[in-house]
Amino acid sequence: MTAQVTRDAVLAAPKVLLHDHLDGGLRVATILELSDEIGWTPRLPTTDPVALQAWFTRGAESRDLLQYLATFEHTIAVMQTQAGIERVAYECVVDLAADGVVYAETRLAPEQHEQQGLGFDAVIEALAAGLRRGERDAAAAGRPIEVNAIVCAMRTEERSLEVVHDVDRIRATEPKVVAFDLAGAETGWPPSLHAEALAFARARHLNITIHASEPPDLELISDALSHGAHRIGHGVRLDRDTSRDPATGELVLGPLARYVLDHQVHLEMAPTCNTQIGAVPSVADHPIGPFLRAGFNVGVNTDNRLMSHVLPSSELWAVAEAFGLDWHEIGRLVRNAAESSFAPHEVRRRLIEQVIDPAYAALAS
Numbered sequence: 001m002t003a004q005v006t007r008d009a010v011l012a013a014p015k016v017l018l019h020d021h022l023d024g025g026l027r028v029a030t031i032l033e034l035s036d037e038i039g040w041t042p043r044l045p046t047t048d049p050v051a052l053q054a055w056f057t058r059g060a061e062s063r064d065l066l067q068y069l070a071t072f073e074h075t076i077a078v079m080q081t082q083a084g085i086e087r088v089a090y091e092c093v094v095d096l097a098a099d100g101v102v103y104a105e106t107r108l109a110p111e112q113h114e115q116q117g118l119g120f121d122a123v124i125e126a127l128a129a130g131l132r133r134g135e136r137d138a139a140a141a142g143r144p145i146e147v148n149a150i151v152c153a154m155r156t157e158e159r160s161l162e163v164v165h166d167v168d169r170i171r172a173t174e175p176k177v178v179a180f181d182l183a184g185a186e187t188g189w190p191p192s193l194h195a196e197a198l199a200f201a202r203a204r205h206l207n208i209t210i211h212a213s214e215p216p217d218l219e220l221i222s223d224a225l226s227h228g229a230h231r232i233g234h235g236v237r238l239d240r241d242t243s244r245d246p247a248t249g250e251l252v253l254g255p256l257a258r259y260v261l262d263h264q265v266h267l268e269m270a271p272t273c274n275t276q277i278g279a280v281p282s283v284a285d286h287p288i289g290p291f292l293r294a295g296f297n298v299g300v301n302t303d304n305r306l307m308s309h310v311l312p313s314s315e316l317w318a319v320a321e322a323f324g325l326d327w328h329e330i331g332r333l334v335r336n337a338a339e340s341s342f343a344p345h346e347v348r349r350r351l352i353e354q355v356i357d358p359a360y361a362a363l364a365s
């Protein structure tokens, strides 16, 4: 008999997470402790853990991306030392493993962690050390997980070429660095502003994902693809290039949506976050449900676990509940992410064949 789709069953099922910002996933207790250590506490809006969580979530729910991004001042402030970054990376891994995640890609922008003199290599060294310590402890606790890293350049800054050169250099010795991303405010900062960095990334065969969730909507997604993005961060507004056939109710695709479907470009969607910044009115109005059923390569992500107050399991459950997904459909969301991850092909195959497919086949049978 098919297992019922419940919140607990979704929590226990293996999951894959491709879009999660390290500086958006800190534990509230960790922010308070690290703030205390570095003298940042007087700058915090409150030292009450419950009130601090509520403050971050209010920022996320402001429906204003710039106000949302402003909350990162406090998380980034406590990630200016190798010890701080290592701890946050470690906790990210064990928290995701406890939530049933078996493979994840976390991301950060090293240029935001240099306020006290850390350089690119020191940031990556601390990040990778934290990820590996987390993997060891998670495995010892019976929750094996692998977590790789995506390195972002901030699109509002002018360091993308330097960052992508560093990414290309460091991946030779640090296999945890698997891709390059453009992050931060999007409107007014299209990927084409970073054409030189993206051309270098393509020439060096780096994996590329690019955020595209804000107006001008389709232009940003199109711009990201023409600069070589293998995956799109969010892409939520691609639904503006779709309509419904009034007679059949079927999804009718414009040229961009058709391209994304036909080429199976992965969309790293984060329904709660997309709702909070005002891209869609609610999770039920999110295109992820119709896109999944039309065969798009979509996956479910958290984006910022702290600010959006979500977990991979709560996001997957929210989508399953909003669209009445069955286990085949939930399994497809997870497999889409596994197949589109930037892990080596052999790792992806092993993950799908040995972990994901058997688990979802059992749940659906």
Ligand SMILES: [Zn+2]
Pocket (backbone or CB within 6 Å): 019, 021, 211, 233, 303
């Ligand atoms: Zn993001």
